Structure formats: structure tokens, C-alpha cells
Amino acid sequence: MKNLRLKSARAALDMSQQQLADAVGVSRQTINAIEKGDYNPTIKLCIAICKTLNKTLDELFWE
Amino acid sequence: MKNLRLKSARAALDMSQQQLADAVGVSRQTINAIEKGDYNPTIKLCIAICKTLNKTLDELFWE
DNA sequence: ACAAAAAGTAAAATATACTTGACAAATAGA
DNA sequence: TCTATTTGTCAAGTATATTTTACTTTTTGT
Numbered sequence: 798m799k800n801l802r803l804k805s806a807r808a809a810l811d812m813s814q815q816q817l818a819d820a821v822g823v824s825r826q827t828i829n830a831i832e833k834g835d836y837n838p839t840i841k842l843c844i845a846i847c848k849t850l851n852k853t854l855d856e857l858f859w860e
Numbered sequence: 861m862k863n864l865r866l867k868s869a870r871a872a873l874d875m876s877q878q879q880l881a882d883a884v885g886v887s888r889q890t891i892n893a894i895e896k897g898d899y900n901p902t903i904k905l906c907i908a909i910c911k912t913l914n915k916t917l918d919e920l921f922w923e
Numbered sequence: 924a925c926a927a928a929a930a931g932t933a934a935a936a937t938a939t940a941c942t943t944g945a946c947a948a949a950t951a952g953a
Numbered sequence: 954t955c956t957a958t959t960t961g962t963c964a965a966g967t968a969t970a971t972t973t974t975a976c977t978t979t980t981t982g983t
Contacts, residue, residue, distance in 0.1 A: 813928080813930085814930065815928095815930095823971070824971065825929095826931095826932085826933095826973085827970080827972080829930070829931065830932095830970095832930095833931080836970070836971095837902045837969085837970075838903055838970075839901065839903070839940080839970075839971095840901055840903055841900040842970090844923065847922075853917075853918050854916075854917035854921060854922050858907075858917060859907070859917050859918075876959060876960085878958095878960095887941065887942050888959095889941080889961095889962085890940080890942080892961065892962085893940095893941090896961080899940070900940075902969090902970080905940090
């Protein structure tokens with residue numbers, strides 16, 4: 798299932814996938830894959846994404 | 861840095877590392893390493909741990 | 924309509940999460 | 954003290970997260 802909360806939080810800051818990827822130090826494809834939902838990032842990356850987007854783990858990754 | 865919140869939540873349910881490991885489907889060494897803090901589990905595993913211990917991601921893994 | 928940027932996707936390579944097996948140190952109970 | 958359980962730790966192997974390159978499709982701006 799897609800992570801629409803992540804996509805939405807990124808859009809709210811007007812960031813591209815590339816910009817978010819650069820900010821957290823991964824490739825654009827990794828961000829794309831996380832939003833697409835077909836895999837399982839590390840918690841460290843999730844936390845970096847949350848901090849960049851001013852959200853918490855529960856807000857973006859809790860089910 | 862050690863994850864003492866995880867260790868504490870596990871102790872509160874009187875579970876051994878082995879029992880938690882079995883409950884979430886990983887090895888005991890993986891649980892030990894996460895509590896020891898010297899690595900970076902996947903979000904899927906973190907969520908499984910949280911559900912088993914009746915906690916949320918923010919409670920156990922947010923900084 | 925056109926061009927440029929952003930997003931979706933895929934295959935092969937690399938980095939690292941996680942397993943297995945094993946053993947020592949620490950803790951708990953009789 | 955003695956034994957059993959739990960925890961800490963290590964090395965080698967396997968599974969998978971992430972990268973790189975590359976190409977197509979979709980969206981955005983003029």
C-alpha cells in the first residue's frame with residue numbers, strides 16, 4: 798500500500814522526491830519506492846525523513 | 861546509544877529477548893543488537909516489536 | 924504545442940540487516 | 954553452592970535495502 802501521508806507531507810513543503818532524497822542522503826529511487834509502498838526502509842531513514850518533513854514516526858509510518 | 865525504552869517495555873511484560881524474538885519472527889541476536897543500540901532495524905520490524913509490546917513507534921523509537 | 928522538470932519503473936551491483944551456531948558472562952531460583 | 958536461564962558478543966553466511974544507470978511517462982510552465 799502506498800504511503801500517501803509521506804507524499805502529502807512532502808507536497809506540503811513543496812519538495813520534489815529528489816530534494817527530499819538529497820536532504821536525507823539517499824537516492825531518489827529510494828524515496829520513490831517508499832512512497833510507492835513496496836518496501837521496508839530502515840528506521841534511521843524513516844527518522845531522517847520525519848525530521849526533514851517536520852513529522853513524527855507515528856504520523857508518517859504508524860498504521 | 862542503547863534503547864532502554866525497548867528494554868523497559870519488554871521487561872514490563874516479563875518477556876525474555878528470546879520470547880520477543882519469537883513473537884516478531886527474528887533471531888534473539890537481532891533483538892539484543894537493537895537494545896544494545898548498535899544498529900538500524902527496518903521499520904517493519906520496529907512496528908512488529910511495537911505491536912507486541914503495546915507501544916507506538918514514537919514511544920519506542922523516536923528520539 | 925513545446926520544453927523542462929518531476930515521477931514511475933527496471934536490472935545489475937553494492938552495502939548492510941538479519942541468521943545461524945557457538946561460547947562466555949551474568950542473573951535468578953532451589 | 955549448584956544449575957538453568959538469560960544476556961552479551963563474535964564470525965561467517967544469507968536475505969534484502971539501497972545505489973547506479975538508464976529509459977519512459979506524467980506533470981508543470983511558458
